[in-house]
Amino acid sequence: MADTKEQPTADKKVKIKVRFTHQQMVLLERLKQEGKFGQSYEELIPAVFREYVKQTFGLGGL
Amino acid sequence: MASYGKLREDHLLEPATGKAFPVKKGEVYRIVTEEGGQCVDCQIYNLFDYREHMSTSIMRRQGFHLEKGDFVISASPRNRLMMQFLDKQDSNIIDVLVHRCSAAYFEAGWDMVSHTNCQDMLAEAIGEYGLTPDDTHAVLCPWTNTKFDNNGKFYLGNNRKVKKGDHLDILALMDVLVATNVCGTNDFTSLGDYWQRPMRLQIFEASAETEDLVEKVFQRYPPLKTSRTPKDFHVTRGEDADFVLKQTPGYKPQFNDYPIEITEMEIELSEEDYEQVKKQIALGIRSDDEDAVRTAVIEWYCANRRIHHPMVNYMGY
Numbered sequence: 001m002a003d004t005k006e007q008p009t010a011d012k013k014v015k016i017k018v019r020f021t022h023q024q025m026v027l028l029e030r031l032k033q034e035g036k037f038g039q040s041y042e043e044l045i046p047a048v049f050r051e052y053v054k055q056t057f058g059l060g061g062l
Numbered sequence: 063m064a065s066y067g068k069l070r071e072d073h074l075l076e077p078a079t080g081k082a083f084p085v086k087k088g089e090v091y092r093i094v095t096e097e098g099g100q101c102v103d104c105q106i107y108n109l110f111d112y113r114e115h116m117s118t119s120i121m122r123r124q125g126f127h128l129e130k131g132d133f134v135i136s137a138s139p140r141n142r143l144m145m146q147f148l149d150k151q152d153s154n155i156i157d158v159l160v161h162r163c164s165a166a167y168f169e170a171g172w173d174m175v176s177h178t179n180c181q182d183m184l185a186e187a188i189g190e191y192g193l194t195p196d197d198t199h200a201v202l203c204p205w206t207n208t209k210f211d212n213n214g215k216f217y218l219g220n221n222r223k224v225k226k227g228d229h230l231d232i233l234a235l236m237d238v239l240v241a242t243n244v245c246g247t248n249d250f251t252s253l254g255d256y257w258q259r260p261m262r263l264q265i266f267e268a269s270a271e272t273e274d275l276v277e278k279v280f281q282r283y284p285p286l287k288t289s290r291t292p293k294d295f296h297v298t299r300g301e302d303a304d305f306v307l308k309q310t311p312g313y314k315p316q317f318n319d320y321p322i323e324i325t326e327m328e329i330e331l332s333e334e335d336y337e338q339v340k341k342q343i344a345l346g347i348r349s350d351d352e353d354a355v356r357t358a359v360i361e362w363y364c365a366n367r368r369i370h371h372p373m374v375n376y377m378g379y
Contacts, residue, residue: 012332012333013330013331013332013333014330014331014332014333014336015328015329015330016328016329016330016331016336016339016351016352016355017326017327017328017352018326018327018328018329018351018352018355018356019324019325019326019352019356020324020325020327020356021249021257021258021322021323021324022319022322022323022324022325023174023177023178023249023250023319023322024249024250024256024356024360025325026174027172027360027363027367028359030367031363031367041327041329042327042328042329042330045327045329045355045359046329046330046331046332046335048358048359048362048363049331049335049338049355049358049359050335051362052358052359052361052362053335053338053358055362055365055366056358056361057338061337061338061341062338062341062342062345
């Protein structure tokens with residue numbers, strides 16, 4: 001898929017479009033209900049991404 | 063490489079589906095990666111006696127991963143060479159270790175009572191030829207990058223080296239029915255890089271060269287005199303004619319969770335987080351921004367929330 005990033009905005013954020021299957025959405029919904037990573041997908045996905053980077057590549061990431 | 067006969071079948075295999083086709087002796091069955099690498103599952107039966115079918119356990123005598131020149135072999139007591147792998151790319155790991163995923167697999171590991179799965183897809187595919195879900199058997203899995211440690215525990219690699227248009231060609235050494243499906247785990251494991259993609263199935267008619275290849279196989283490995291068939295059994299059940307596979311006209315498969323529905327959302331990453339995305343892509347472990355984020359989220363879920371169960375814990379998380 002083409003790179004979907006946009007230029008950083010004034011608050012230093014990068015927008016990315018991500019697709020999930022409906023079966024993956026079931027997992028995301030469970031995480032949303034859990035509440036640990038946020039109340040919305042927009043909060044939850046970046047938070048889980050950060051957790052993954054920490055777990056996989058260490059605290060400082062790559 | 064031998065030249066094949068005319069292309070006589072060309073089927074786009076959508077995610078969450080499977081399809082069975084008869085393949086005649088001398089014909090070539092091809093599976094093509096329509097978009098990229100991912101696991102597929104295959105079952106192979108004698109077209110004229112479905113009691114004879116492929117056995118991955120005997121095929122493992124050639125290795126856990128099969129190569130060009132290796133064979134599809136039928137279960138004991140038949141023990142015949144059914145097909146031969148003619149061509150593939152090195153990145154295509156043909157696995158004969160894993161068991162197909164099933165509805166129970168997703169229930170056990172993810173507490174999901176509805177997820178597309180190989181067992182149900184294959185059952186629907188072979189149903190077109192009058193076979194039931196109980197007639198499924200252990201699967202052959204192309205593009206299934208299994209790895210194993212020194213203790214024999216195995217886990218899953220990925221298919222990121224597989225390219226669009228890669229193919230696996232299998233020569234029929236007898237008349238067979240081949241059923242193939244897009245693996246249900248692709249969006250939950252590294253085998254599909256956490257995504258579901260279509261594949262393409264093609265059948266090429268026999269040519270003089272492929273018929274010659276078949277003949278050469280049987281010159282080198284003549285049929286074994288001790289291969290047993292029902293005429294050798296002192297206990298039998300049913301008439302031979304009951305086991306011939308015939309297509310059911312108008313058959314309509316009932317696939318679960320088909321079509322796969324897709325939700326697209328826009329998320330925002332901090333510059334610091336996005337730097338991690340760029341580094342993963344630069345290292346070649348992710349293909350683009352979307353892949354980096356989706357893989358991270360689903361892989362994290364599987365590593366931290368998946369239920370441990372003997373049916374699924376081979377995945378090595």
